[in-house]
Amino acid sequence: MKKHYVIFAGLVLMGIFYPRMFPGYLSVAITLLLYAGWATSWDILGGWAGQVSLGHASFVGLGAYFVAVGTSHHEIAPWWAVLMALFAASLVAYLWGRLTFKLKGPYFTLSTIAIAEIFRLVAINEGWLTGGATGVFIMTLPEPFGLDLFSRQVNYYLALAFAAITVLVVMLISRSKFGYQLRAVREDEDSAMASGINPTTVKLKAFMLSGALTALGGGIYAIFLSFIEPHIIFYLLLSVQIALTAIIGGRGTIWGPCIGALLVVGSGEIFRTTFAEANMLIYGLLIMVVVIFMPRGIVGEPARYLIRRVYAKRAQS
Amino acid sequence: MMFDYVSFLQNLSNGVLIGGVYALIGVGLTLVFGVMKIINFAHGDFVILGMYCAVLLNSLLGWDPYLSLLVAMPLGFMAGALLQRLVLSRLMEAPPESSLLVTLGLALVIGNILLLTFGAEPKSVNVSYASSTVSLGKVSFSIILLLAGLATMVVIAGLYTVLNHTELGRAIRATADNRLGAELVGINTRWIEAVVFGIGMALAVTAGVVLIPLLFATPTFSGAIFTLKAFVVTVLGGLGNIGAAIAGGLLLGVVEVMGASYLTSDYRDAYGLLVFLLILLLRPEGLFGKTVKRV
Numbered sequence: 001m002k003k004h005y006v007i008f009a010g011l012v013l014m015g016i017f018y019p020r021m022f023p024g025y026l027s028v029a030i031t032l033l034l035y036a037g038w039a040t041s042w043d044i045l046g047g048w049a050g051q052v053s054l055g056h057a058s059f060v061g062l063g064a065y066f067v068a069v070g071t072s073h074h075e076i077a078p079w080w081a082v083l084m085a086l087f088a089a090s091l092v093a094y095l096w097g098r099l100t101f102k103l104k105g106p107y108f109t110l111s112t113i114a115i116a117e118i119f120r121l122v123a124i125n126e127g128w129l130t131g132g133a134t135g136v137f138i139m140t141l142p143e144p145f146g147l148d149l150f151s152r153q154v155n156y157y158l159a160l161a162f163a164a165i166t167v168l169v170v171m172l173i174s175r176s177k178f179g180y181q182l183r184a185v186r187e188d189e190d191s192a193m194a195s196g197i198n199p200t201t202v203k204l205k206a207f208m209l210s211g212a213l214t215a216l217g218g219g220i221y222a223i224f225l226s227f228i229e230p231h232i233i234f235y236l237l238l239s240v241q242i243a244l245t246a247i248i249g250g251r252g253t254i255w256g257p258c259i260g261a262l263l264v265v266g267s268g269e270i271f272r273t274t275f276a277e278a279n280m281l282i283y284g285l286l287i288m289v290v291v292i293f294m295p296r297g298i299v300g301e302p303a304r305y306l307i308r309r310v311y312a313k314r315a316q317s
Numbered sequence: 318m319m320f321d322y323v324s325f326l327q328n329l330s331n332g333v334l335i336g337g338v339y340a341l342i343g344v345g346l347t348l349v350f351g352v353m354k355i356i357n358f359a360h361g362d363f364v365i366l367g368m369y370c371a372v373l374l375n376s377l378l379g380w381d382p383y384l385s386l387l388v389a390m391p392l393g394f395m396a397g398a399l400l401q402r403l404v405l406s407r408l409m410e411a412p413p414e415s416s417l418l419v420t421l422g423l424a425l426v427i428g429n430i431l432l433l434t435f436g437a438e439p440k441s442v443n444v445s446y447a448s449s450t451v452s453l454g455k456v457s458f459s460i461i462l463l464l465a466g467l468a469t470m471v472v473i474a475g476l477y478t479v480l481n482h483t484e485l486g487r488a489i490r491a492t493a494d495n496r497l498g499a500e501l502v503g504i505n506t507r508w509i510e511a512v513v514f515g516i517g518m519a520l521a522v523t524a525g526v527v528l529i530p531l532l533f534a535t536p537t538f539s540g541a542i543f544t545l546k547a548f549v550v551t552v553l554g555g556l557g558n559i560g561a562a563i564a565g566g567l568l569l570g571v572v573e574v575m576g577a578s579y580l581t582s583d584y585r586d587a588y589g590l591l592v593f594l595l596i597l598l599l600r601p602e603g604l605f606g607k608t609v610k611r612v
Contacts, residue, residue, distance in 0.1 A: 052414055103597060105413050106356045110548055111597055114590045117545065125583040236541050240421065247418060278432045280537070284425030291418045292407050 004171055004254055008164075015160045019153055026152040030224055032265040033159035034217055039246035039257030040166040041213035046243060047251030048170075048179065049206040050186030051101075052109045055116030057238035059211045061123060062089050063218025064228045068136040069129075077142055078149065082219040086212045093211030097204045113236060120234035135229035138222065155224045162217050163258070169213065170254055182206055186252070214242075237280065244283050248290050250297025259299050323455045328574050334462040336570020337469040338524055342543060343550030343562040344473060345520030350551065351558070352493045352513040355405065355416035359424040361543030363518050367393065367525020368440075368534035369431055375442045382442050382529050383464065389522045397518025398511040405514065406507065424540055431536035439533035465527045472523055473563065476516070480559070489513055542586075549593040568592075 018029060038060065046052050063085040070081030100111045124133045141149040148154060173179040181202045184192040189199045222228050232238070241264075249260025264286065268279050275281055294301040346360045367389050374385040404423070408416045450457040480486035491499040492509045500506050525534075532539075546569065553565030569589045576588035 052417075099598060106417050107597060109414075109417065110356075110552070111594060113545060113548075114594050114597075117590055118587050121584055121587045237537075240425070244418075244421075275429070275433065277437060278429035280425045281429035281433075284422040284429065287422035288404070288419050288426070291411075291415050291422070292404070295411065295415060 007255070008167060008171065012160070012164050015164070019156055026156050028265065028269055030152070030156050030159045032261055033156075033163040034221055034224070035242070035245050035265055036258040036261035037159070037163040037166045037217045038214055038242045039249065039261055040163070040170055041210050041217065042242050043210075043246045043251060043253075043257045044170060044173065044182075044213070045203075045206045045210040046246060047253070047256070048173065048182040048186065049203050050252075051203060051207070052243065053112045053207075053210075054109055054236070054239045054243055055096075055112030055119075056210075056214050056242045057234050057236065058092070058116045058119040059089050059214035060218035060221060060238060060242075061119065061230070061234040062092065063215030063220075064222035064225075064233050065123065065130055065136070065218075066215075067219040067222040068138050068228050069131065071141060072136055072138055073131075078219065078223060079144075082216060085215045085219055089211040089215035090208040093207040094204060096211075097200075097207040101200050101203050101207075113239075116234065116236065116239055120230060120236075123230035123234050130230065133230060135227060138226040141223065149223055150226060155220070158220045158223070159217075162220050165216070166213050167254065167258065169209070174254060178202070178205065183252070241280075241283060244287050248283075248286050248297060250300030250303070253297065253299045253303060256297050256299035260297070263298065324578070326456045328578050329571065330456055330458060331462065332571035332574035333567055334458070334466045334570070335574065336567035337466040338528060338566075339546055339550050339569050340563040340566025341469045341472060341520060341524040341527070342547045343566050344476065344559055345517040345524075346547040347551040347559060347562040348476075348520070349514055349517040352489060353401075353405070353409075353416075353510050354413070355408075355420070356413070356548075357517065358417060358420040358544055359427060359540075360420075360517070360521055360547050361545070362424045362427040362540035363393065363397075363521035364525040364528070364543045365431065365534060365536065365540045366427060367522030368529045368532075369435060369525075369536075370522065371526045371529045372435075372440045372442055372534055382444065382526055383468070386468075386523060386526050389526050390519045393519040393522030394515040396515075398515035400518070401511045401514035406510070409510075424544065428537040428540045435536060437536065439535045441533045442529050444530050461530045465531065468523065468527045472520065476520070476559070485512070546589065549589045552593055552597055 015033075019026060022029070038056065042053065042056050063082065066085035066088065067078050067081045070076035070084070071078055076084075096112075096115060100108060100115070103111055123130045126132070130136070143149070173182070181192070181197050184195065184197055185199045185202050192199055192202075218233075221233075245260040245264050246257040247260070248263060249258065250256025264283060267282050267286075271282060272279070290297060296304055342360070342364055345363075346357055349355065349357050349360075370389040370392070371380075371382040371385045374380040374388060375382060400423070404419065405416060408419060444461075446460050449460045451460065451463065452458075478486075480489060488499065488504045488509055489512070491502070491504055492506045492513075496506055499509075550565040550569050551562050553561075553568055569592075572588050572592055573585055577585040580588075
């Protein structure tokens with residue numbers, strides 16, 4: 001466990017100095033960090049609790065809309081808007097989970113798509129609340145401590161903080177009682193219940209945490225884009241991207257979602273000119289290869305191999 | 318205000334005809350689920366493949382879209398069988414999510430390859446009879462919708478005959494009922510699965526061809542919509558049950574058209590989803606039977 005904290009500290013340190021080394025590649029890095037954060041948040045529910053959601057774009061949308069509508073229509077400072085979004089996202093996740101957690105496996109996944117689609121339709125059609133299909137512009141933002149929130153540098157550090165927070169949360173969870181409860185529920189709900197765990201409560205907690213963290217990233221995303229559209233931000237493909245990033249990297253691992261983000265955002269950048277708008281092709285090919293040949297993900301497979309070797313050695317001596 | 322029977326009947330007939338096409342899409346999905354127990358996320362993209370097949374044959378050879386069924390159906394069948402043998406057969410032992418994720422990947426690959434080949438702008442086929450209608454009293458029927466309904470009936474009747482009156486159909490039903498038992502009496506279930514996936518894809522492609530005079534084909538966006546509609550249809554009726562999928566398709570068509578004309582058309586796509594959620598939540602055991610593990 002100690003080594004994870006060392007890696008974490010090293011990565012954050014590298015992240016802090018990154019803008020000095022590659023000032024021209026800030027936007028890519030922001031996208032990478034946002035996806036790493038979202039995939040890590042998704043993984044709390046999808047990997048550690050084993051409930052595959054294809055509706056997480058709803059939480060990105062909630063966060064983004066609270067910040068955009070809050071700042072441009074109601075003159076609420078973005079940090080208060082984000083705070084409100086966190087509460088709203090937890091509440092939505094709570095109700096959503098209450099409603100659908102009795103569904104198992106693929107049926108839960110289908111229900112998340114349906115609910116997320118309904119959110120998208122509401123965002124498009126209820127113009128008085130969301131600005132409708134045309135979207136919302138963020139024109140002015142306050143300047144806390146003289147920081148220009150529109151500058152790429154500030155966006156970058158916000159995204160870095162977001163990714164770091166999510167990874168830190170997962171690291172804390174992985175060795176906590178809650179983390180073991182999550183894994184117990186994922187492996188077998190009946191046995192978990194037999195050992196005194198209430199699966200619904202545990203899954204609800206995971207969903208609320210996952211949703212709130214995703215919304216936090218959504219708020220930062222809105223500031224980064226400074227223009228949001230319901231078609232993009234609530235769209236099924238965003239949910240798919242978030243889920244696939246985590247699954248490609250490795251579900252239920254600390255670093256899997258980050259590695260996944262590095263892989264998909266990195267290869268998206270490399271093939272940008274070849275594939276142009278067909279950038280989801282990479283996700284499609286990667287997920288097929290990963291599920292067929294390394295079902296635990298790119299981080300999960302070697303990690304499992306190493307753990308098995310350690311146990312084998314212990315058994316020998 | 319007097320209730321307007323004419324517009325009600327008009328809406329009902331439109332709903333039923335649209336629902337017929339939804340049923341055609343849903344039947345393929347539900348057949349694949351019934352036999353292979355996998356949820357095929359690429360089903361909607363197979364529909365889009367059918368649409369582009371008709372567009373391509375129309376622009377290159379000037380074929381009528383309905384004529385291209387002769388090419389699209391066998392091609393769809395072979396492509397489906399091949400996909401099952403090469404990709405999905407590797408996942409029969411894996412947890413149910415794996416096949417969901419692989420077919421999701423397949424959907425993304427198909428959609429984006431179409432995008433690279435045909436570009437992003439919507440494509441359609443213009444036919445001379447596109448806006449003609451047949452009138453029955455004060456209610457009028459669009460020729461295209463009637464043809465779509467007719468094609469649906471023919472295809473589903475054909476499927477019914479194959480499933481219930483041939484040796485192949487008996488083998489398919491046996492595999493769906495009990496895979497191990499079917500193997501014990503000498504049915505090559507791996508071959509049956511390839512055939513079933515082929516039939517499923519052929520049905521989806523047919524639906525695409527039938528829809529092309531009616532809708533525009535777009536490479537990436539509409540695939541997910543059709544997949545979602547197919548799920549709504551199959552869950553309305555009950556996954557794995559073909560008769561119920563037909564009822565589900567008709568119900569979805571009527572609910573959408575009625576909702577759009579009597580409530581608000583902004584939420585046309587939401588009505589089906591709401592019914593879908595309600596059924597999923599309120600009657601899961603009745604509709605899914607043995608596939609849901611009850612605690």
